[in-house]
Amino acid sequence: MESIKNKISVAPMVDKTDRNFRNFVRMINKDVTLYTEMITAQAIIKGDTDYILGFDEVENPIVLQISASNKKEAYEAVKIAEEYNYDEINLNVGCPSDRVSGNAMGAYLMAFPELVAEIVHEMKKATKKPVSIKHRIGIDGKGVLPDSFDRTLLDRYEDMLNFINITEQAGVNKYIIHARIAILAGLDPKENREIPPLRYDEVYKIKKEKPHLHIEINGGIKTVAAIDEHLKNVDSVMLGREIYDNPMILSEFGKYYDKEINITRKEIMEKMLSYVEKMEENGNRPHLFLLHTHGLFHGVKGSKYWKREINDSKAGSETLRRLLLEVE
Ligand SMILES: Cc1cc2nc3c(=O)[nH]c(=O)nc-3n(C[C@H](O)[C@H](O)[C@H](O)COP(=O)(O)O)c2cc1C
Structure with missing residues (x-):
């Protein structure tokens, strides 16, 4: 193979x-x-x-x-x-x-x-x-x-x-x-x-x-x-x-696959929200998942704020819903 x-x-x-x-x-x-x-x-x-x-x-x-x-x-x-x-x-x-x-x-x-x-x-x-x-x-x-x-x-x-x-x-x-x-x-x-x-x-x-x-x-x-x-x-x-x-550098790799990746941070957060909601429904704490998303706002305004909110061990779907209201 x-x-x-x-x-x-x-x-x-x-x-x-x-x-x-x-x-x-x-x-x-x-x-x-x-x-x-x-x-x-x-x-x-x-x-x-x-x-x-x-x-x-x-x-x-x-x-x-x-x-x-x-x-x-x-x-x-x-x-x-x-x-x-x-x-x-x-x-x-x-x-x-x-x-x-x-x-x-x-x-x-x-x-x-x-x-x-x-x-x-x-x-x-x-x-x-x-x-x-x-x-x-x-x-x-x-x-x-x-x-x-x-x-x-x-x-x-x-x-x-x-x-x-x-x-x-x-x-x-x-x-x-x-x-x-x-x-x-x-x-x-x-x-x-x-x-x-x-x-x-x-x-x-x-x-x-x-x-x-x-x-x-x-x-x-x-x-x-x-x-x-x-x-x-x-x-x-x-x-x-x-x-x-x-x-977000992953969104620049579309050209290697003959496509354009136009996803925004807000759209990614919406996908994250569905994922976190499922985790919570299954009784799993989303903390470890959210930690991995710490770089989502790397190099742009709000990065420190995002990291602080996401690193909170109690962060979950509520946090994401609130943050979603704050991003354009
Ligand atoms: C936190 C961390 C854990 C790593 N664990 C592994 C591993 O499990 N297996 C492996 O082959 N390399 C591991 N590496 C090395 C990476 O796969 C990679 O070879 C290295 O980070 C160099 O690539 P980069 O400069 O793009 O990060 C790890 C690197 C980091 C930062």
């Missing part, structure tokens, strides 16, 4: 890209590819799968991102997820978190391409859906990788190429590349998204060298102009923080 060829995707973000946020994105844009948060294979195997894996039809196209450190767990988790009909399954080889690398998952796995290939091979046995990999351009594994490694700084272009050469043998044909290295010891995840410099050229180079692969670029991309520039060099673009903080 072919991987998703969509031009734009919303990055997987723990505590952000949950079902509520994904529904919010769909109120603005129906086309971009969505990702779940990273879910560990163990959580899928041991957890309440409907709660962890359930999603609404409007969320398609949607990719499930898992992390796994061994092939058995990866197989079991993907087998369970098969019931839910995700469009693609993605393996996280980019997360720098101690918790994740301490468990031999995430970016740490970049040092073990053969193991990643085995994990993917098992994942592909468990699903007919395409399997993609999200990774970094390299890692600094000093203090973390075993002593048997003669080099712990795996940040050369050739290291990434080697990782891709080996893992593509397992049948991966799409790579989402966060264009900076991950420093496994000494930086926290937030710093690891800011401090290592972006090296977009190396992602472009991979696409040139391996034109048969679908290469998606990620990291620090914030504008349509930047997206257009990247699309001259790679197949697709993934944005994370900018979409979370400034969701």
Whole structure:
């Protein structure tokens, strides 16, 4: 099965890209590819799968991102997820978190391409859906990788190429590349998204060298102009923080889908109101959904006021109805 060829995707973000946020994105844009948060294979195997894996039809196209450190767990988790009909399954080889690398998952796995290939091979046995990999351009594994490694700084272009050469043998044909290295010891995840410099050229180079692969670029991309520039060099673009903080940018992406998106903030608030009313009818507190909408008025008058009202833990349909009267 072919991987998703969509031009734009919303990055997987723990505590952000949950079902509520994904529904919010769909109120603005129906086309971009969505990702779940990273879910560990163990959580899928041991957890309440409907709660962890359930999603609404409007969320398609949607990719499930898992992390796994061994092939058995990866197989079991993907087998369970098969019931839910995700469009693609993605393996996280980019997360720098101690918790994740301490468990031999995430970016740490970049040092073990053969193991990643085995994990993917098992994942592909468990699903007919395409399997993609999200990774970094390299890692600094000093203090973390075993002593048997003669080099712990795996940040050369050739290291990434080697990782891709080996893992593509397992049948991966799409790579989402966060264009900076991950420093496994000494930086926290937030710093690891800011401090290592972006090296977009190396992602472009991979696409040139391996034109048969679908290469998606990620990291620090914030504008349509930047997206257009990247699309001259790679197949697709993934944005994370900018979409979370400034969701109206999603309305500028119509051009990638041959359409215009003219939705106003007021119309989005009306959709939010219906969603919140349904949550309340079902006895669910809308607080966590509303938190995800904090960026709706980003860069325009009223942004601070909106955030304050929405962040109130008691905010709900009443709040939205009142705010709707205040917007033009
Ligand atoms: C709060 C937060 C949580 C994240 N969680 C994940 C995750 O679960 N899986 C993953 O592959 N990347 C995760 N990332 C990294 C993003 O997917 C993305 O690679 C990174 O933010 C760079 O893209 P950006 O500059 O467009 O935000 C997370 C980023 C943030 C800000």
